[in-house]
Amino acid sequence: MPAGRHFLQIPGPSNVPDRILRAMDYPTMDHRGPAFADVGRKALEGMKGIFKTDSRVVIYPSSGTGAWEAAMVNTLSPGDTVLMYETGHFAMLWKKLAEKLGLNPVFIEGDWRGGANAAAIEEHLRGDKGQEIKAVCVVHNETSTGSVTDVAAVRRAIDAAGHSALLMVDTISSLASVDYRHDEWGVDVTVSGSQKGLMLPPGLSFNAVSDKAMTASESAGLIRSYWSWAEMAGPNDTGYFPYTPATNLLYGLNEAIDMLHEEGLENVFARHRRHGAAARAAVEAWGLEVLCNTPSDRSPVLTAVMVPEGHSADNFRAVTLRNYDMSLGNGLSKVADRVFRIGHLGDFNDLMLIGTLAGVEMGLRDAGVPYRAGGVQAAMEVLGETALANRAAA
Numbered sequence: 332m333p334a335g336r337h338f339l340q341i342p343g344p345s346n347v348p349d350r351i352l353r354a355m356d357y358p359t360m361d362h363r364g365p366a367f368a369d370v371g372r373k374a375l376e377g378m379k380g381i382f383k384t385d386s387r388v389v390i391y392p393s394s395g396t397g398a399w400e401a402a403m404v405n406t407l408s409p410g411d412t413v414l415m416y417e418t419g420h421f422a423m424l425w426k427k428l429a430e431k432l433g434l435n436p437v438f439i440e441g442d443w444r445g446g447a448n449a450a451a452i453e454e455h456l457r458g459d460k461g462q463e464i465k466a467v468c469v470v471h472n473e474t475s476t477g478s479v480t481d482v483a484a485v486r487r488a489i490d491a492a493g494h495s496a497l498l499m500v501d502t503i504s505s506l507a508s509v510d511y512r513h514d515e516w517g518v519d520v521t522v523s524g525s526q527k528g529l530m531l532p533p534g535l536s537f538n539a540v541s542d543k544a545m546t547a548s549e550s551a552g553l554i555r556s557y558w559s560w561a562e563m564a565g566p567n568d569t570g571y572f573p574y575t576p577a578t579n580l581l582y583g584l585n586e587a588i589d590m591l592h593e594e595g596l597e598n599v600f601a602r603h604r605r606h607g608a609a610a611r612a613a614v615e616a617w618g619l620e621v622l623c624n625t626p627s628d629r630s631p632v633l634t635a636v637m638v639p640e641g642h643s644a645d646n647f648r649a650v651t652l653r654n655y656d657m658s659l660g661n662g663l664s665k666v667a668d669r670v671f672r673i674g675h676l677g678d679f680n681d682l683m684l685i686g687t688l689a690g691v692e693m694g695l696r697d698a699g700v701p702y703r704a705g706g707v708q709a710a711m712e713v714l715g716e717t718a719l720a721n722r723a724a725a
Contacts, residue, residue, distance in 0.1 A: 419441075525580065
């Protein structure tokens with residue numbers, strides 16, 4: 332084994348801080364006993380603050396894919412049409428899930444270089460005179476491309492079209508890292524997972540559910556059992572679950588919620604914006620190209636970097652892992668071997684970012700990828716300038 336710590340710089344799962352690991356070390360308790368109610372209530376109520384909602388939040392022991400399925404089977408019926416926007420690999424996976432469930436996804440094609448286009452969504456909805464589209468599904472932060480969708484603009488598009496479709500949003504890689512407002516933005520179902528901004532290991536997923544979505548669930552015709560909101564509702568109201576919960580992950584979740592509020596959510600978001608800006612400054616200084624070519628859509632939690640034509644992103648990643656014990660994200664499906672992804676999310680600070688970027692710069696050199704030196708210095712300058720500005724503001 333190499334000396335020192337492994338740098339896990341993929342865009343999730345993110346690094347789990349020691350404080351959360353220690354919280355998860357507590358003995359597993361009786362999930363039907365009286366003491367568990369405090370654990371369950373704290374998690375369920377605490378997540379409302381993270382989603383910025385007063386509505387119900389449901390917690391599942393599953394990956395984020397389970398929360399996607401829960402969002403659909405609780406609100407839709409076989410054959411229902413859903414409108415989706417191709418922002419990248421994960422939007423495509425959501426579409427495939429819809430097809431497997433017997434839904435009819437209408438997919439607006441995108442170029443993988445920006446967020447969902449609200450004007451295109453509005454145009455499709457205006458053309459749906461019979462209101463056949465039952466839901467609009469978008470990915471807030473597309474992990475495969477490093478692009479963010481303006482969810483508030485999508486809600487405005489739905490409203491401007493006078494359409495009744497539910498709005499469903501995937502925040503698996505953005506919640507607790509990028510500003511998100513379930514209630515204010517009029518979202519009906521928000522989907523998320525534990526292993527990114529929430530700083531936990533994989534294993535928990537979430538639905539934040541509006542009153543409109545809860546009403547839709549009463550007449551939805553897709554079969555559900557494990558994912559049923561109705562099955563969850565009664566036990567959740569008293570802090571319990573209808574089946575065995577992931578107790579130790581809930582211990583960790585409660586610690587994570589405390590940590591996020593201690594730092595302050597707005598400060599968490601600002602920290603991620605700083606690190607995103609610094610990472611992009613490094614990429615530009617290296618003479619490489621950021622995959623997301625719409626500056627306003629660029630993600631604060633990861634940066635997807637294109638390698639020059641004729642060079643292999645996967646070879647660069649393999650060389651970097653071998654030489655410096657650092658894992659970077661790979662390119663997925665349409666951008667396989669053309670892109671690598673730098674994760675800068677969760678429990679992350681300036682020095683961790685500079686160490687990550689130094690590893691990238693050395694890996695580019697070792698793998699023979701053409702670049703200009705100085706990316707780390709460019710990132711340091713951005714961090715220094717923003718640190719001075721923050722101190723002056725304080």
